[in-house]
């Protein structure tokens with residue numbers, strides 16, 4: 001696309017706006033253009049849509065408050081509802097950009113939820129995408145990782161398993177957006193940190209501004225498109241393996257049929273294993289690629305193709321997950337080391353990275369802790385062919401909720417799978433995707449959710465697409 005061309009207006013027509021939209025508008029050129037184009041699209045196609053523009057004042061630059069006010073004036077002039085939210089939390093001395101981003105998404109999601117809106121739009125552009133891919137390419141070479149990051153930013157990301165963040169301008173160059181703003185006589189703010197070459201992104205941005213820049217951007221976008229297709233395909237193959245070979249014989253216990261390690265292609269099996277390990281262990285990131293490959297190799301039967309029995313039994317730990325491989329199958333459970341001690345249960349918080357707590361109208365009145373070995377020993381175990389010692393080991397790491405006024409022995413109920421008491425629940429989450437789920441990874445996320453009894457994925461924001 002050349003800078004003179006208009007962006008493809010179908011970018012908005014693909015999106016389902018029935019639950020309204022929050023536009024994340026910093027006041028820079030990209031998000032101001034996003035708002036202008038979005039308002040134009042909605043006025044023409046769905047004028048009753050609830051639209052809220054939100055500006056986050058991170059309180060990090062002297063000009064930030066004035067920029068937020070400028071967005072407020074822009075919105076007032078066009079009849080768009082607008083809110084400024086201030087990041088008032090403690091600012092860390094290291095990792096400030098990441099903390100600011102985390103706070104920004106949290107505040108945007110809270111604003112959307114308060115209005116009953118399930119969709120946030122950001123103004124990320126093709127330039128942002130190219131920069132992201134080039135940065136990840138450099139890192140990927142250094143770390144020799146799995147290369148999934150080369151897919152760049154996803155067209156949509158599910159935040160907290162409940163609100164979609166869509167990036168409709170990901171295929172549009174910044175120059176196109178600026179031209180639109182100039183023609184519409186709309187100004188924008190320049191963020192000086194975008195020019196500060198002490199940071200990696202501005203350095204890449206500056207490098208892309210030279211004469212070969214356009215070609216390098218095109219190449220990076222083409223690489224991202226290919227990597228996105230590969231990543232989605234890998235996800236589908238991993239999901240098929242999980243559907244075919246994984247079961248959940250008891251709460252907190254996943255069983256893989258020994259044929260898992262030889263049934264599909266190696267890449268899919270490694271990826272499926274990594275997602276399961278992170279989920280069972282309650283870890284937000286996937287375990288190391290090389291260590292996961294080595295583990296998969298140990299899980300392979302002695303003579304490939306002739307038997308589905310393991311050559312030898314063994315136990316290994318990766319991603320806080322104990323992998324117990326024996327004749328009866330390959331069992332994954334949360335290791336009992338470093339479990340969270342008893343603590344007050346906080347509504348909507350994640351417990352041990354594995355469970356989301358819902359307390360309904362009674363926050364503060366409950367404690368939560370792992371059941372523990374003694375508690376697990378008292379539980380009756382259904383004889384479904386799974387070694388009872390394994391079921392008990394998994395149960396010991398499962399959470400139990402009890403009223404603060406009771407003693408643990410008198411707990412209100414075990415919080416293994418679903419509602420414990422009306423309005424209260426401790427539900428499993430797919431840990432590596434619980435906070436951010438890029439749309440590339442819908443297939444494995446949805447499949448693992450079904451396996452462990454996590455809530456279903458909400459429908460994607462793209463009309464006609466359903467979540468995996």
Ligand SMILES: Nc1ncnc2c1ncn2[C@@H]1O[C@H](COP(=O)(O)OP(=O)(O)OP(=O)(O)O)[C@@H](O)[C@H]1O
Nearest residue numbers: 024025026030031054055056057101121122123124
């Ligand atoms: N202060 C802000 N208020 C509202 N939205 C913002 C703010 N800053 C950024 N955004 C949204 O995020 C988009 C990307 O912004 P930018 O590239 O500056 O941030 P980033 O840190 O790279 O973003 P991300 O963390 O989402 O990758 C903007 O187009 C806008 O939609």
